[in-house]
Amino acid sequence: MSHNAILTLDNMSYAYGAKKALDRVSCKVEEGHCAILLGPNGAGKSTLFSLITHLYNAPSGTIHIGGHDVRRQPLKALGLLGVVFQQSTLDLDLTVRQNLLYHAALHGIKHREAEHRIKEELTRFGMLERAHEKARQLNGGHRRRVEIARALLHHPKLLLLDEPTVGLDVPSRKALVDHIHALCRDRQLAVLWATHLIDEIAPQDDLIVLHQGQVKASGEVSEVLEQTGQETIEAAFTQLTGRKERTLW
Amino acid sequence: MVMHAWRALMGIMGREGLRFIHQRERFISALVRPLLWLFIFAAGFRSTLGVAIIPPYETYVLYEVYITPGLLGMVQLFNGMQSSLSMVYDREMGSMKTLLVSPLPRSFLLTSKLLAGAMISVIQATVFLLIAAAYGIEIPAIGFLTVLPALILSGLMLGALGLMLSSFIKQLENFAGVMNFVIFPMFFLSSALYPLWRIQESNPTLAFLASYNPFTAAVELIRFALYGHFNLNAALITFFSLLFFLGMAIWGYNPSQGMMNRRA
Numbered sequence: 001m002s003h004n005a006i007l008t009l010d011n012m013s014y015a016y017g018a019k020k021a022l023d024r025v026s027c028k029v030e031e032g033h034c035a036i037l038l039g040p041n042g043a044g045k046s047t048l049f050s051l052i053t054h055l056y057n058a059p060s061g062t063i064h065i066g067g068h069d070v071r072r073q074p075l076k077a078l079g080l081l082g083v084v085f086q087q088s089t090l091d092l093d094l095t096v097r098q099n100l101l102y103h104a105a106l107h108g109i110k111h112r113e114a115e116h117r118i119k120e121e122l123t124r125f126g127m128l129e130r131a132h133e134k135a136r137q138l139n140g141g142h143r144r145r146v147e148i149a150r151a152l153l154h155h156p157k158l159l160l161l162d163e164p165t166v167g168l169d170v171p172s173r174k175a176l177v178d179h180i181h182a183l184c185r186d187r188q189l190a191v192l193w194a195t196h197l198i199d200e201i202a203p204q205d206d207l208i209v210l211h212q213g214q215v216k217a218s219g220e221v222s223e224v225l226e227q228t229g230q231e232t233i234e235a236a237f238t239q240l241t242g243r244k245e246r247t248l249w
Numbered sequence: 250m251v252m253h254a255w256r257a258l259m260g261i262m263g264r265e266g267l268r269f270i271h272q273r274e275r276f277i278s279a280l281v282r283p284l285l286w287l288f289i290f291a292a293g294f295r296s297t298l299g300v301a302i303i304p305p306y307e308t309y310v311l312y313e314v315y316i317t318p319g320l321l322g323m324v325q326l327f328n329g330m331q332s333s334l335s336m337v338y339d340r341e342m343g344s345m346k347t348l349l350v351s352p353l354p355r356s357f358l359l360t361s362k363l364l365a366g367a368m369i370s371v372i373q374a375t376v377f378l379l380i381a382a383a384y385g386i387e388i389p390a391i392g393f394l395t396v397l398p399a400l401i402l403s404g405l406m407l408g409a410l411g412l413m414l415s416s417f418i419k420q421l422e423n424f425a426g427v428m429n430f431v432i433f434p435m436f437f438l439s440s441a442l443y444p445l446w447r448i449q450e451s452n453p454t455l456a457f458l459a460s461y462n463p464f465t466a467a468v469e470l471i472r473f474a475l476y477g478h479f480n481l482n483a484a485l486i487t488f489f490s491l492l493f494f495l496g497m498a499i500w501g502y503n504p505s506q507g508m509m510n511r512r513a
Contacts, residue, residue: 053350057504079352089343091264093271098264105260106351108253 004031006080006158006190007052012061014047021047023213025061029158029206032188034181036201038233039210040241045194046086048210049162052192053083066157079107082151086162088143092136096127096146099135100153107154114153121149125179141172148179159183161193165200173200181205198233207233209240216240257353258361265365269372279327279373280380283320287381291316303444305476317386318472319441321374321400322464325407328370330432333411336362337418349502356499363408363495370404371397392475399474399484403467406487409494410463416501439465440472463490 007029014022022044029035039045050056052063054074063070065077090099097118104114122128125145135143144164151159161180165173177200183189193200201207207224209216217224217240221233228236269276291313302309339345348358378396382388414427436442438459445465449456459465466486473480 053346054504055346055349075352075354078350081350083347083350085343085346087343089347091268091344094264094267098267102260102264103347105256105263106348106353108256108352110256 005029006031006066007192008062008064009048009052010062010064012048012051012058012063014044014051014056014058020213022051022058025210025213025215027208027215027218029190029192031157031190032184033206034184034191034193034202034204035206035208037192037194037208037210038196038198038201038237039194040196043210043241044213045210046162047213049083049085049160049194052160053081054078079154080157082154082156082159084144084147084151084159084161084164086164086166088140088147090135090143090146090150093134095132095134096122096138097131099146100150103150104153109154117153118149121152122146125149139172141168141176144168144172144176145179148176152183156189158190158192161191163194163196165195165197177202198237201233209237211241254353254357257351257358258364261348261358261361262365262368265362265369269369275331276373279324279331280377282327283323283377284380286316286320286323287313287384287386303446305473305478305480313384314386315444316442317378317381317388318475319439319468320381321378321396321471322403322407322439322441322468323436324374324377325370325400325404325467326432326435326464328366328373328404329407329409329411330414330428331411332366332369332408333415333418336412336415340415355502355504359412359499359502360495363405363412363498366408366411367401367404370408371400374400374404388475389477391477395477396471396474399470402484402487402491403470406463406467406491406494409491409498412498413494413501416498435462435464438462439468441465441468461486463487466490 005028009025009027012022012025013020025044025048027035037045037048047056051058052065052070054070054077057071063077066080068077068080070077091102094102100118100121101111101114104111104117109117118131119128122131125148127142127145127149130138130142135146138146148159148161148164159180165176168176180191180193181202184191201221203221205221206219207221208218209224217227217236219227224236225231225233228239230236230239295312306314336345348362349355351358375397378388378393410431414431418427438455439462440459441464445456445459448459463486466483469480469483470487473483
């Protein structure tokens with residue numbers, strides 16, 4: 001197992017006016033690791049994602065993606081990043097293929113190469129036969145698959161997922177969770193996955209518990225359990241945040 | 250990098266083109282609005298508003314002829330505001346984020362978006378012009394060619410205005426107010442519907458404001474270009490307004506400034 005950190009956050013703070021959203025957050029995600037960013041709603045997950053994707057600049061702290069400072073070398077850093085936002089960002093009036101071609105163009109991929117990669121990714125997600133359908137015709141689970149395929153088109157080293165399973169039915173969620181874990185393993189992709197659903201965590205995952213803008217615990221699942229002296233993630237989470245989270249599918 | 254930027258620009262323009270083709274209703278309503286003004290409003294006002302001989306016209310012209318350049322500007326003004334509205338919507342819905350996280354300079358991405366919007370705006374204006382010509386508005390043959398650069402410049406300027414507004418509007422709900430405070434004052438306080446000397450006669454202050462309205466410059470640029478003339482003053486005002494609006498938009502979309510720092 002490699003220990004090459006793809007994403008490093010060091011002492012990040014951010015405030016909306018007087019309200020602190022993130023308070024000295026430090027953490028990292030390594031190559032081939034799936035790091036679950038676990039936190040209740042309002043913990044600061046979306047703010048953290050906006051900082052990593054350079055939608056905001058943080059006044060203090062640094063973020064490195066693949067060794068590139070997001071603030072100083074945003075283009076190099078963003079080139080290594082694939083993102084799936086919480087809300088669907090597909091253009092519903094365009095076909096799946098047109099959506100993916102647009103993304104490929106934004107990343108400067110040649111048309112022929114783009115067609116090849118689109119075929120490859122859609123095949124992997126079992127969506128190839130839907131390539132010429134409009135995104136509007138797809139159900140929620142299939143749209144999510146297309147969005148993840150899109151985020152992988154430019155072969156990123158880091159994949160950011162902001163609560164990608166919200167609104168999906170049980171089988172779609174399970175399929176997606178399994179798929180992401182397989183991507184980490186097979187492609188040595190680093191994944192940072194924001195969620196508040198504990199049942200999406202696999203035993204081999206890393207865990208970052210965010211609460212009220214602060215990292216309350218981080219490390220492999222077993223380490224966090226050890227740190228808190230609890231036997232289940234749910235109990236550890238409740239101890240760290242004083243809240244119970246949903247665990248049912 | 251250059252090839253990357255070129256492919257991205259083509260991608261952004263291609264997407265805008267596809268959206269334009271898919272949204273036929275938007276295209277039709279963009280045409281119906283100025284056509285109503287041309288067919289009904291102008292016909293009604295023909296007898297009440299006489300227009301004296303002023304450049305670039307060499308003879309008395311009918312009111313329909315006078316307001317055609319203004320209506321071309323109106324098509325572009327509405328298009329600019331429409332794309333601004335869709336950017337605010339995109340930002341709330343997230344698809345603007347997919348554009349902004351692309352590994353290209355943000356100023357380039359926004360300029361590409363502007364070019365794509367202006368392309369649609371020029372197509373819409375050209376179709377309107379052809380319908381107006383078919384309706385009987387006489388335009389010299391050379392005018393169809395010389396008006397194109399004017400339409401491109403004015404489309405860019407009004408698109409940049411929309412882009413700037415989209416960067417400073419927090420939410421969709423605030424948009425109706427902006428339409429009232431931007432579109433109507435810009436349109437009515439311009440030379441689109443009446444020549445400036447007419448406003449001067451009734452209210453010199455309004456005439457002064459209208460003469461510095463960038464929309465007046467855009468309309469006059471189009472008006473002169475339609476008859477094969479070049480209005481340098483109007484071109485300069487339009488061009489510098491374009492630079493100003495685009496600069497403000499880029500500033501507004503900067504990660505350290507403006508709209509992105511506001512919580513959705």
